Amino acid sequence: MMNNHGEEKNLNELLQIRREKLKHLQSINKDPFKIEKVAVTHYSQQIIEKFEELEGQRVTIAGRIMAKRGHGKASFINIQDKDGRIQAYVREDAVGEEAYELFVEYDMGDIVEIKGDIFKTKKGEISVKASEIHLLSKSLQILPDKWHGLKDQDLRYRQRYIDLIVNPDVKETFLKRNKIIKSIRNFLDDRGYLEVETPILTTIAGGAAARPFLTHHNTLGLDMQLRIANELYLKRLIVGGFDKVYEMGKMFRNEGISIKHNPEFTNIELYAAYEDYESMMEITENLVAYCAEEVNGTTVVNYQGIEIDFKPPWKRASMHDLVEEKTGIDFYSIESDEEARRIAKNQLHLDVKDSMTRGHLVNLAFEEFCEKDLIQPTFVLHHPVEVSPLAKRNPDNPLITNRFEAFANTWEIANAFSELNDPIDQRARFEEQLKQRESGDDEAHPMDEDFIHALEVGLPPTGGLGIGVDRMIMLLTDSASIRDIILFPTMKPLQKED
Template structure:
C-alpha cells in the first residue's frame, strides 16, 4: 500500500471515529430529520441590501474551512451556490465552536446567523447557531486532485455535481427544455399518454432490443425500442393528437451520441401528413431554443447553427447526387445500384436492393455535410417499413429525417395505414431477419388487425430528446446530458484506485 493510500485510509477511519464520538455524546447527526431553511445562498448574495443585518437560516455542505484561533471562516454550498460563514466562539458558544472545529469538508450543516459583509466586501453569515445535519464519511476528490477524470465523473455523478457546479446547470436546462417541449404540444391540444415499456414484440423501429423474461407468464419480453405502434392504436381508437415522452432501449453500440437507454418523444396527429410533421419539428425546436436560450441562433462546439424556420429540404436521392456524385434517376435496377456501390467502396451484402444502396450512400457521403438544420425527404421503402408510399413513385416513402450538426434528431412520415401493404412490409422484414439482420422489424399481427379496423390518414414524428439537449446545451457527449449514463462496471478496488490516483 502506498503512503498516499495509507494516509487516505487513516483519514477515512478518523471520520468514522468522529461519528462514533458524536453518537457517544448523544449528537448522532443521522437522527436529524428536518431543518428550517429560510433562504438560499444566491438569494442572499444577489439581494444583499434587503438582507443586510437580518437573521437567516441556511443549510449546505462545507466546502472549505479556515481557522483563526477563536474565529473561523467556512464556505457552504447549497443547491443555489456558495456563501461564506463567519463562526466565532463568542457568538456560538465554546462547546459548539469546539464541535465545529472537528467538522470535515463534505459535512452538511445548518446555520442561523446575521447577514453582513466582511472587510473584503464578501457577503457572509455571522453565525449564531450551527448544527451538524449529516456526517460525510468519504473525502471529496478536491482534497487531492479535483474530480477531473471524465469516466469517474459519469460513474459518480453525485460527486460530480458537488465538485463541478456548472454540471448542475446543464441538467437544469435539460428540465427546462423538456418542460418547453410539453408546453409546445399541450398548447396545440396534443394529449400526453403512457404506453407499455415491456412488450411481447419489439416494434416501431428497426433496432436490436433488450430481452428479458416474465416468470409468471413464462415468456420472453422486450424493453421497447419505440412506442410507435401503441400510439397509432390510440389514433385508431379515436384520439386525434397524442404524444409520449419517455425512455427507449436499444441493445446497440455506445458513442458520444448513443446511449442504450435514452429519452425520445413520439407524437401522432390524425388527418395530417409528413409535411405537417416538418412544420411541427422546426417550430418546436425553434420554440424551445427561444424559450430556454432566448435565441434560435446558437453555437455548438464552436459551430454557429441557425435553428430559425424554415429549414432546408432535400430529397435523399438529391443528397446522394450532390454529395456522392451518383444520379439514381439513371439507375433503375438492383444490379446497377450494386455496381455503383462497389465503385464507391460500399459493402454489398445479400438481399441489398437499389433502395438499400441509396440509403447507404446517403449515410456514407451525405450526413457529414448537414451542419445546418436540414430535412432529408423520401427514403426508400426498403428502409421505411412503417411509412406510406409516395403516390408518384412507390419506390420511395413520404418520410423525412431532420438533421442538425450532421446528426439525425428526428424521424417522421405519413403513416402507412394500408393493412395489406403493412403486412407485406413486415413479411419483407421477416425475410431480412432470417437472412441475419437482427434489427429488422418483427411481425405484429395485432397491429395489423388494428390497421384493419381503420387508421385515418396520420402524420407521426419521433425526436431524440438527448441529442437535441446536447445541441441546445453545447455538450460534447450524450453522457453529459444523462444524469446516470450506462457504464461498464469496474471492480471496487479499481474504483478506489480511480478515486485517489494523481
C-alpha cells in the same frame, strides 16, 4: 516523492480520522444522523439577490461545507446548497464555546445547519453571521479539489453525486435539461396534444430498426422485450379516437455505446390525425427553435466551436438528390438491383450485401457520403420504401416515401413521416421485413398482427414524429457526449482487484 502505496496509506488514515470523529460525536450524544428535519428559510442565491431587503434578518440555511478558513475563535466557511454558495461567519462568542469546539472538528463535505443574521463583511461579501451551527451529516469520504484527465472523466460519470458537488457547471447542464423537457411539454400542450403513457415491457418491440433487450416474465412464462420505440401503441390511440398524442420517456436499444449513443435514452414521439409529414416538419423546426429560445435566449447555438442556427425555416433536400449530387449516380435510373449493386460496390466501394435493392443502396450511399456535410439543420426527405416500413408511399413515386429525417451537426435528431394507414400494404411491408430478418438482419421490423388489426379498424391520415431528446439537449447545452446530459449513463462495472 510519495509512491501510490504511501498516498493510499495517508488516504486511509484521513478516512479513519473522520470515522473517529463520528464515533466521538455519537459517544457524547451528538450523532448527526439522528436529525431528521431542518426548517430552512432561505437559500444562497435568494440571500445574495435580495440582500438589501434581507440585511439584518434572521435566517436558517443548510448545506455542505466546501471551504473553511480562519483560526482561533473565529472562522469563515463556504456553504453550498441547491442554488449555489454563500459564506458563513462563525465566532465562538456567538455560537458558544461547546458548539465552537465541535465546529472546529468539522470537515470539508460535512452538511450543516446555520442560523444567523445576514450581513456584509468589510470586504463586501454577503454572509450569514452564525448564532447557531449544527452538524446534520458527517461526510466519511474526502471530496476532490478538482477533476481532470480521462480517468477522472470516467469517475465523474460513475460517481455523478460527487461530480454535481464539485463542478457547478455540471449541475447547470442538468437544470437546463429540465427546462428543455418542460419546454417540449409546454409547446405540445399548447398545441392541443395529449400526453399519454404506453408499455415499456412488451412482447413485440416494434416501431424502429434496432435490437431490443430481452427479458422473461416468470409468472406468465413469457419472453418479453423492452421497447425500442413507442410508435405502434401511439398509433393505436389515434385509431381509438385521440387525434393528437405524445409520449416522452425512456427507450432501450441493445446496441453500442458512443458519444451520441446510450442503450437507455430519452425520446419523444407524437402523432396527429389528419396531418402529414409536411406538418411534422413545421412542428420539428418550431419546437427545437422554441426550446433553444427558452433555454438560451436565442436560436443560435455554439456547439463545440461550430455555430448552428435553428431558426425556421430549415433547409430541405431529398435523399436521392443528395446522393446523386455527391456520387454522380442516379440509382433509380439503373434498370436492375443487380446492376445497382455492382456499381455501388465497384465505383463507390460500399459494403454491399446480395439482398440489397436500389433503395437500400440509396440509403447506404447517403449514410456514407452525405451525412457528414449536414451541419446546419436540414430535412432530408423521401427515404426509400425498403428502409421505411411504416411510412406512406409518395403518390408520384412509389419507390420512395413521404418521410424525413432532420439532421444537425451531422446527427439525425428527428424522424417523421406520413403514416402508412393501408393495412394490406403494411402487412406486405412487414412480410418483406421478415424476409430481411431471415437473411440475417436482426434489426428488421417484426410482424405485429394486432397492429395490422388496428389499421384494419381504420387509421385516419396521420403525421408522426420522433425526436431524439438527448441529442437535442446535447446541442442546446454544448455537451460533447451524451453521457454529459444523462445523470447516470450506462457504465461497465469496475473490475474488483484481487
